[in-house]
Amino acid sequence: MRCLLCNGEMEKTSVAYTIHRKGYHLFIEKIPAYVCSQCGEKYFEEMEMNAIQEMIKAFEEKLEKVLMVA
Numbered sequence: 001m002r003c004l005l006c007n008g009e010m011e012k013t014s015v016a017y018t019i020h021r022k023g024y025h026l027f028i029e030k031i032p033a034y035v036c037s038q039c040g041e042k043y044f045e046e047m048e049m050n051a052i053q054e055m056i057k058a059f060e061e062k063l064e065k066v067l068m069v070a
Contacts, residue, residue, distance in 0.1 A: 001034055008038025015042055017052060026059065028052065 001010040014030040031052070034043040044052070 003036035003039060003041050004043075005041050006036060006039040008036040010034040010043065011037055017044070019056065021056070022060065022063075024059075024063065026056065028055070 002008070003010055011034065013033065013035050015033045015035060017028045017031045017033075019026045031044065031048055033045075033048065035041070
């Protein structure tokens with residue numbers, strides 16, 4: 001697999017996924033991804049991205065409930 005940015009070689013590994021959103025910082029370790037050995041660009045497969053999006057949605061729903069109580 002080749003990187004879409006620099007055409008470098010992609011290697012399958014585990015990486016951290018971070019997101020800064022709506023006043024919070026979410027950090028998830030050891031997510032499977034392809035990482036370019038040349039430029040470091042990360043590509044996540046559909047299954048991993050769906051799981052991450054589901055986690056974010058669930059977290060935001062819980063956070064909303066907490067903030068409504070405060």
